[in-house]
Each structure stands twice: as structure tokens, then as C-alpha cells.
Amino acid sequence: MDLTLQVWRQASRTADGKFVTYDAKGISPDASFLEMLDVVNEELTERGEQPIHFEHDCREGICGSCGMMINGVAHGPIGGTATCQLHMRHFKDGDNIRVEPWRARAFPIIKDLIVDRSPLDQIIQAGGYISVNTGSAIEANTLPIPKPVQEHAMDAAECIQCGACVAQCPNGAAQLFTSAKVSHLGLLPQGQPERYDRVIRMVEVMEEHFGSCTMYGECEAVCPKEISIDFIARMNRDYLAAKFKNRKEAGG
């Protein structure tokens, strides 16, 4: 199939960017979106133009490296799919596709489609963990965890930290990402001792970098792991409870 791409090119963080039009010809419908870009990049290299820079690695939808706005939608038109798992069979011959980097104030552009998502790591550093030093763990089966609780925690833990939720949100908010980690750990019995302290610390760092959540729900719609927006409600509940509770009493 033959396609026309409008791709955002920007040489560096401070340079001006612009859309550049490229032809992608003879693309196999079985190719992934990134493999289509590989083909375009080989042609660009042949012509002596620098290839389009985009972040990618595992190409199995799990590392969270890749991500771009495809016709205005984070990770493109197919739900529950990261860009690397989006296949060209979902497009039509002759389609015009606009490709942009994540657009969010918290994610400055590094080059072309690559952005800096480091504020997400900072949220994890603030409290997205259970404090247990190596060697001090109890025997694993000492603590039974009801299967539904484990499954629910796993639903949240599947987040790949790609940043699509932020990119799609009109406010550039990171609530879905933050709430997924708050919930993963807050649902499990191991996560209880730090539960209320954790949510406050993570939310505070989140608010330093990202916009506010006004429940558009676009994050959930584009999440490649289909993480539920219910987790945001859960985080808000914990956050409120943490503010009201005597934190010492709550074990935080």
C-alpha cells in the first residue's frame, strides 16, 4: 500500500519544528507502524536526509518506549495497542497520516518524535514503591492475598509508562499513570503501611509537573493497556482520606 505522511521534524529541543511530507510506498499491510517508518527511514538515508527519530525498543508493546500521535490520537486508531503493535492493515491504501510527538508541557521535545518523559520517573521516586530492603522479606506464602485483589492490583500494575495518557489529555494530566501505581501498591496488603503517605507524596510531585484532571476520560480511551479510569477515583479517595486521617495512625 502507498501512504502519504506528514511527520513532525524538529532538530532539537530549542529548534523550530515543522511538518514535512513523505511518501511511504509499497508498504506491506503486515508491517507494524514502526516498520513502516523504518522503510521510510531507509529511503531517507539513501537520499542523504537524516532519518526520522522516534523512540522504540521491544516492539512488543511492553517496554513503553514508543508512542506518537497518529492523526491526533495517541498510539493511533486501534484501542488497547501501543504504536509498535499497530499494524498497517488498519490503514487504507492512499491514506494521509499525520505523525506528531507527544504534545504535553511536561514532555519537552528532544528530537523529531522523541520527548523527555522523565517527570514520570520522578513521580515513582516520590513513593511508587514498597520500602523493603533486599533480604528483609518474609516467606512469600506467609501472606495470602485473595485472588481478586491480586488480579485487581495486576490490572493497575500493567501500566507501561508510555505517557499516552498525558499526551491525549487536554490538560496534560498524569492522573491515570499515577493512580495506576498508587492503586497497584495500595490494593495489596504489602502496600498498606505506606499507603497514605505514598499517595500524598506521589500526587504532590505529579502536580508540580502536570496539569489537572477534569475527567475528560481520554486517557483511558488511548491507554495501550486499557487501564481503567476507576483507579483515578481510587487515588482521589485515598488522597482525601490521607489528608483527613491522622497519618501516623494510618501507619504512614
Place this chain on the structure above:
Amino acid sequence: MTLDSKIPPGPIDKKWEYAKAHYKLVNPANKRKYDVIVVGAGLAGAAAAASMAELGYNVHCFVYHDSPRRAHSIAAQGGINAAKNYQNDGDSIYRLFYDTVKGGDYRSRESNVYRLAELSVNIIDQAVAQGVPFAREYGGLLENRSFGGVQVSRTFYARGQTGQQLLLGAFQALERQIGLGRVKMYPRHEMLDVVLVDGQAKGIVTRNLVSGTITSYAADAVVLATGGYANVFYLSTNAKASNATAIWRAYRRGAYFANPCYTQIHPTCIPQSGDFQSKLTLMSESLRNDGRIWVPKVAGDARRPDQIPEAERDYYLERKYPSFGNLAPRDIASRGAKEVCDEGRGVGPGGRGVYLDFADAIKRLGRNVIEERYGNLFEMYADITAENPYEVPMRIYPAPHYTMGGLWVDYNLMSNIPGLYVGGEANFSDHGANRLGASALMQGLADGYFVLPVTIGDYLAGQLGKKVSADRPEFKQTQAEVEERIGKLVNAKGKRSVDSFHKALGNIMWERCGMARTAEGLKSAIADIRVLREQYWRDVRVLGTNEEPNQALEKAGRVADFFDLGELMCIDALQREESAGGHFRVEYQTAEGEAKRNDDDFLYVSAWQFKGDNAAPELHKEPLVYEEVKLATRSYK
């Protein structure tokens, strides 16, 4: 130089205890005086960095990704082994040890494998305490499943994302230490060389992948946890950026490279569908618990799978290995697939594929159970192939997946360069000639959480007051060499893209140093690699400059190292005139086509020493001594 593996004395189940009791210790108040560099933040790297920081060392962790959580450990699907014996099915530390030695076709170091089996139980405890949501029974206790090459259920898993969840556990522990200021993280930094001062590893040289700045960093010890090199084949299940540069640079500085030819070709991957293909996707081995592998009995049978009656199907693994069936180890299952495809009985485009069929399991257990066990894998398969595996059997074919070879390390995971430690897939020690499923996560985490943080103290204790600065001439010299090499790549200004060279190299490696190897093929591969490498340095096209984000330049440096490593793999495969595990020399097989080992002549680790660009590497042999496990011909029949 003789190789001293430093195996502790005493019975096998007391060696680790003995070693720990005899290591020199660093006083808690002195630990903060030491700087340790950790390169890589996959399971081994992140676990080591976090655990050493918890002990009090100043840790500096370098990754080429934007975040340590992107390391390719994250893509491991199926599970992690541990000898918990929760299933009461006769498992024990000894059995896990034995299975791993046997699975590795008697080419691993017994003492290391035993320690791995011992530590497996601690890993599960640690991961659960961190909040890793392993699968559970309705009673709330941990669930297990089986994996290839064993007859007990000892594999712990978190849906089809076990690697992800374990890595997140280690990542979160690492992030905690970063937040506490105990680890300084250097994201988007690629290590391009190791710096030796008086023969000891004292630092690294890196390139900042955003600015292109080349910088030297000094430390008291260096840990490499930079993964494996299956991308030498171009098409593999590894992530696109996975590369051998860190360990290859260390090799060129004098670290021995052990068993480079031991590569794992994983039996259950989605077959290649075209030339555009950039990587191959693994379907977890756990699928072989319920899926049955078959091909038509007759070559050239072009009927749809549902129209081939039972009697005309060949469930070849069940037929050849009745006791292990579809759970035969990976090397055997892969060769089985190659064999039936070579006979013309393969299915799908090009005839390079076999069926992995869930129809029986769905009939027996119901679709819901299968969905619960493998839902995300089925979805992934459907995304990639546009076929519904609940209705049509999956098509699978072997693909390069893991490399058992790596830098030579002693029992303490230190290479032959003092102060240079190597963990996880980057070292060679535990898997012999074939790794069993669900053992890579176990090894990465055992190395990272429990081995390296302890063994490194033994070295560091002797380094107090011996700190060096990155201003020393050794650093300047190494940095100048790194810069010169980058300059060569940028200034080659040739005509061919890096990828086109990488594909050509991959093709040589896959055809002649892949699932079946011959002396003749390996010799011609070495010659062809040399020609291609010479063209590469002359004709590679890297556009742009060093002083900017430049993905072509990043790839170019990695591929340059793959040429050299590919050559060494062929040299190693050529000298090993036997078949063992994943290394199958066509000349050495039994009448039934099974690998034929030669314990009289090849019961050793081959450890290669770099002797210069135009000189042959020198082979050193570490003899393998089996005191516990009796050498036997592996049988899974």
C-alpha cells in the same frame, strides 16, 4: 594467565555459606566512601544497583534508555523458577539445580548453578514483598505452572508479563534509592568503553545520547549488567537496542569472553512474514503447557489445519519424546521444528512454521480458562498475524532469543579483570549450552539482589584509599579512542545504511551459526564476515553529527561490534567439535539426530582472550568438574 574460578571448598550445599563467611567485609560507615558504577538496569542491574545502595555504597547507574524501566527484561513473559515446592510434587533445591545442569547439557559450572537454585526461593520472597502481583490460587496462596525441560511445577508468573512485573519490582526499589539520593541515575547514556588503571577496572566512558558529549566516570568498581547479544542475528526476539557493546569493549580491554557460540534459539516465536520485518516476537513457552505442536504427516500438504484429520497429523514432539512431549527443552524443540520444515512439512508462508494448537485444551478446559492463562499472548498473536488463535492454530517457528555465552566470571561474578563484575545475561555462568525456560529471570535477580552486593564487598574491602580520578591519563587515552572511533563512523560517508549491513550479517549468522552448524559453513561465515566488515567501515552511511541525538550513529557503533562478536562466535563454534545444547554441529549427532556431546575432549568453558584486531584470539580452557551430577546423555524420551 590461568583461570581461577574461585569455587569455595566444601560440599555443594555449603559452598555459598562458606564463601559468605569468608568474604572480606566493608565496615558500614566506610561503604559510603565507595563509588560503584552499574551499567544497565534490567533485572540484574536494577536489583544490584538498588541492593548495593541499600547497603550504603554510592551507586552510579547508567542506561541508554530514557528510564531504567525500559530494559528488555521487561519483555519476559512466562515466569520465574523457584524451588519452593509449594506444589508438593517432589521439588527441591537439589532438583532445580540438577534440572538446570542437565538442561544446560552439562556445560555449566556446578557451584554457580547450585547457588542459583538456593537463592531462587529468596527471590520469590523479595518480589512478593515488593508487591509483584504473582498469580494466586483462590485460597490466596501462590500458583505455579510447568515449563520446558522439567517435570515439576515450579514456575511463578504474573499473567504473561512476569518479566515486566519483576522488573518493576526492581525498578521501584531502584527509584526509591534514587529518591533517597543513594543512586545517581544517568539515563540516555551509553557506555562505550571501560577504563583500566593498573589492570583494574576503575571507570567507564559514556556518550550522552542527547548532546553527544563523551565523558569519563571513575569509580572503585564497575558492574556490567548489559544483557545478551542475540541481535547479532539481526532478527531476534531481543529489543531493537539490545547490544553487546559494553561487554565487547570490556573484551577488547582484556576480559575473557566465554562460550560465545552458545546461543538459544527459542522454539515458539511468530514466523517472519516479510523483508520489512524488524524483529521477531516470542510467544511464551508456557503456551506449550496446553498447546500441542504438530505438522502434517505428508510433505506439501496444503490443506487448512482444520481439514487435516487427526490421523494425518504428526505431533512430533509427543512422538519422539513421550515423557516430556511438548515440554521438551528449547534446543530440542527448536531443532525438531527445523527438521520437519527441512523435510517440507512446514506450514504457512515459505513453509517455515509449525502449528501450536489449542483446540484440545479449549475442549478440555473451556475457552475461559485458556483466556485467563494466556489471554494477552493470544491477543498479541492476533494483533501481529490477524489470525484468531482460539479458532485457528498458531503458527510458530524458532528464533534467536537468548545467549548463554558472555563474559567469563568466577564464582564471585568477577571477570578476570579485577574490579569488573558481570551479572545477568551478560555473563556466561549458569546455563551451560542451553537455558531452561523461566531461568533467565531467576539468574538476573539472583545475581543482582543476592550475589553481586555481597561479593563486591570482598573486592572493595581491599580498595580503601585507592580511589582514582577521571583526570588520569588512562581515562583521557580511552576517551580519545572512543572519540576516534565515533569519528570514523560519522566520517565514513559511505552509501549503505547501518541496517542493510546488519541484515547481511544477521543472514550469515542465522544460516551458518544458527540452529545447525558445520565446519565448512563456519569457515565460510568467518571469511564472509571479514569481507563485510571491511566494507562496513568503508561504506557505512551515518548522517548527521556526533553532537546531536543520532540514532543511526548509536546503531552504527553497536553493529560494528556485532561484526567482531559474530566472528568470534563462529570461531568458537568451529573449535567446539561436538554438539551440546543449543550448539548443534551437524557432524556430531546420534543416529536419531540428537546432539552428541564429547565429554572427553570438550568438557570445558572456552574463554577467549582478545589479542588485537589482526590477530587470532587466544583460547583458554576452564575445565568443568562435575562432583555432584553424574555426566550422562541427556534424555527427554
